[in-house]
Amino acid sequence: xxxxxxxxxxxxxxxxxxxxxxxxxxxxxxxxxxxxxxxxxxxxxxxxxxxxxxxxxxxxxxxxxxxxxxxxxxxxxxxxxxxxxxxxxxxxxxxxxxxxxxxxxxxxxxxxxxxxxxxxxxxxxxxxxxxxxxxxxxxxxxxxxxxxxxxxxxxxxxxxxxxxxxxxxxxxxxxxxxxxxxxxxxxxxxxxxxxxxxxxxxxxxxxxxxxxxxxxxxx
Amino acid sequence: xxxxxxxxxxxxxxxxxxxxxxxxxxxxxxxxxxxxxxxxxxxxxxxxxxxxxxxxxxxxxxxxxxxxxxxxxxxxxxxxxxxxxxxxxxxxxxxxxxxxxxxxxxxxxxxxxxxxxxxxxxxxxxxxxxxxxxxxxxxxxxxxxxxxxxxxxxxxxxxxxxxxxxxxxxxxxxxxxxxxxxxxxxxxxxxxxxxxxxxxxxxxxxxxxxxxxxxxxxx
Numbered sequence: 001x002x003x004x005x006x007x008x009x010x011x012x013x014x015x016x017x018x019x020x021x022x023x024x025x026x027x028x029x030x031x032x033x034x035x036x037x038x039x040x041x042x043x044x045x046x047x048x049x050x051x052x053x054x055x056x057x058x059x060x061x062x063x064x065x066x067x068x069x070x071x072x073x074x075x076x077x078x079x080x081x082x083x084x085x086x087x088x089x090x091x092x093x094x095x096x097x098x099x100x101x102x103x104x105x106x107x108x109x110x111x112x113x114x115x116x117x118x119x120x121x122x123x124x125x126x127x128x129x130x131x132x133x134x135x136x137x138x139x140x141x142x143x144x145x146x147x148x149x150x151x152x153x154x155x156x157x158x159x160x161x162x163x164x165x166x167x168x169x170x171x172x173x174x175x176x177x178x179x180x181x182x183x184x185x186x187x188x189x190x191x192x193x194x195x196x197x198x199x200x201x202x203x204x205x206x207x208x209x210x211x212x213x214x215x216x217x218x219x
Numbered sequence: 220x221x222x223x224x225x226x227x228x229x230x231x232x233x234x235x236x237x238x239x240x241x242x243x244x245x246x247x248x249x250x251x252x253x254x255x256x257x258x259x260x261x262x263x264x265x266x267x268x269x270x271x272x273x274x275x276x277x278x279x280x281x282x283x284x285x286x287x288x289x290x291x292x293x294x295x296x297x298x299x300x301x302x303x304x305x306x307x308x309x310x311x312x313x314x315x316x317x318x319x320x321x322x323x324x325x326x327x328x329x330x331x332x333x334x335x336x337x338x339x340x341x342x343x344x345x346x347x348x349x350x351x352x353x354x355x356x357x358x359x360x361x362x363x364x365x366x367x368x369x370x371x372x373x374x375x376x377x378x379x380x381x382x383x384x385x386x387x388x389x390x391x392x393x394x395x396x397x398x399x400x401x402x403x404x405x406x407x408x409x410x411x412x413x414x415x416x417x418x419x420x421x422x423x424x425x426x427x428x429x430x431x432x433x434x435x436x437x438x
Contacts, residue, residue, distance in 0.1 A: 108405055141437070154436050157418065184421045186327055192418045195411035199376065202403045202411075203435060211437035216422060217373050218360070218430035 006172070007066035009033040009059055009073055009081070012043040015098055016072030018145025019137055020044075021051035023070075025148060026175040029054050033062030033069075051148050063088040068096060068172060070137070075099040075112075075119050082126040091130035094168045097123045097190070098137045100197045109205075111191075111198055120190030124161060134160030134169035135190040139197050140179065141204075141211040152178030154213040157196065159189040182216055225391070226285035228252040228278055228292055228300070231262040234317055235291030237364025238356055239263075240270035242289075244367060245394040248273050252281030252288075270367055282307040287315060287391060289356070294318040294331075294338050301345040310349035313387045316342045316409070317356045319416045328424075330410075330417055339409030343380060353379030353388035354409040358416050359398065360423075360430045371397030373432040376415065378408040401435055 011020040011032030024030045030053040034040035040056040063069055063085055071078055078099050089095070097120040101112040116122045120135040127133060136158045144150055156173045158181050160166035166183050173181035184193070196214060203212040230239040230251030243249045249272040253259035259275040282288055282304055290297055297318050308314070316339040320331040335341045339354040346352060355377045363369055375392045377400050379385035385402050392400035403412070415433060422431040 182422060183425055184418055185425055189421060192414035195414035199403055199411045202408060203401060206402055206404055207438045209438045213436045215434045215436055217432045217434055219422060219426045219428050
C-alpha cells in the first residue's frame with residue numbers, strides 16, 4: 001500500500017512542528033500547511049534535514065492534496081479555518097484532530113466547555129459527512145515531540161467516528177517511533193483524552209517537569 | 220505521628236473491598252462502614268486474615284470515629300448518604316471521594332453530567348465546610364485491588380480542596396504498596412480523573428483485559 005500523504009496544518013506551531021518532524025522522520029510524505037506558505041518554507045528550512053517535510057503549502061492546497069489532514073492549529077481558530085476550507089477536503093480524507101480547548105478560569109487551568117462535547121466533535125460538526133474524523137496526538141508533549149533525539153516512550157490515545165477512522169489513525173500513531181496507539185472507541189471519548197492533556201500540563205506545573213505523559217499498564 | 224483511623228464506607232462493595240483490604244495490609248486501623256454492620260461483619264470474616272479490617276460499623280458510627288472517611292459507595296447513592304449523615308463528621312475529617320459517575324447513553328459508556336462539575340465537587344457540596352475533601356483511588360482497577368497477591372504497579376491521581384487535603388490523601392495513597400500518588404491540584408480536577416476511569420474501562424472492554432491502569436512518564 002502506498003504511504004498516505006499527510007498534511008499537518010499549523011505544522012510550524014507548538015504541537016505541529018514536532019508532529020510534522022516525527023512523521024517526516026517516519027518516512028511519510030508530509031506537507032506542512034500554513035496560513036503563509038512562504039513563511040512556513042523559511043521556518044522548515046531551519047529544521048534538521050531528516051525532519052523537514054516534503055513541502056509547505058497554504059491550507060487550501062495542503063488540504064486538497066492530502067489523504068490525512070492533521071489539525072495542529074490552536075483550538076480557538078480551528079472552527080473558522082474549517083468553515084473557510086471545507087470545500088477543499090476530498091471525500092475520503094481522514095482528519096486527525098490534535099486540538100485541546102484549554103482555558104484559564106479563576107486562575108486555574110481547565111478545559112473550556114465545547115457545545116459539541118469535545119474539540120474532536122467540534123471539528124466533526126464543521127466537515128462534510130464523507131470526510132472522516134479521528135482524534136490522536138493530544139497528549140504527547142510538544143517539547144518532547146520537537147526534540148527528535150529524545151525517545152517518546154508513551155502511549156497515545158485514539159478515538160474516531162468509525163472503526164475505519166480509528167484504524168487509520170492507529171496506523172499513523174504507530175508510524176511514529178516510541179508511540180503506542182491505544183484505541184479507546186467512539187469520537188466523544190475525545191473529551192476524556194482532552195482531560196488527560198489537562199492533567200499532563202497540571203502535572204508538569206506542579207511537579208516542575210515538562211514532559212509528563214502516560215502509559216497504560218495491563219495491556 | 221499515630222496512624223489515622225480510616226473508615227471505608229461501602230467497604231464490602233466493588234471498589235471498597237479491595238481498598239479496605241489494601242489499607243488493612245498497610246497496617247492502618249480500618250473500619251468497614253456499611254448500611255448493615257452485621258452483614259458487613261459476616262462478609263469480612265471471609266477475607267484472608269491479614270486483609271480484614273479492625274472492625275465493621277454502621278455508617279454513622281464509622282464516620283464519627285474516623286480521621287479519614289473513604290467514600291466507596293456507588294455515586295448514585297453518595298449524595299443522599301452524605302445528606303443523612305453530615306452531622307456525624309468531625310470537623311477535621313478528611314473525606315476521600317472514590318466515586319465515578321458512570322452511565323450508559325445510547326449504548327455508549329460515558330460520564331454522567333454532574334451539576335457541581337465532578338463527583339468530588341458533588342461530595343464537597345454536601346459536607347460542612349470544616350470537613351476537608353480530596354479525590355483519590357478513582358482509577359486503580361477494583362479487581363486488581365481486591366486480589367492482594369497481585370502488584371498494583373500504577374499511579375493514582377489525587378486532587379483536593381486544599382494543600383493540606385491533598386497532602387493527607389497523598390499519604391494515604393502512598394501507604395498502599397504499589398501505588399504512586401500524583402498530586403494534580405485543586406478539587407475540580409477530579410473531573411479529569413473521572414474521565415481517566417472512563418478511559419480505563421473503555422480500554423478494558425476494547426482490548427479484552429481487566430486491569431488497564433495508568434502510569435505517568437517523565438516525573
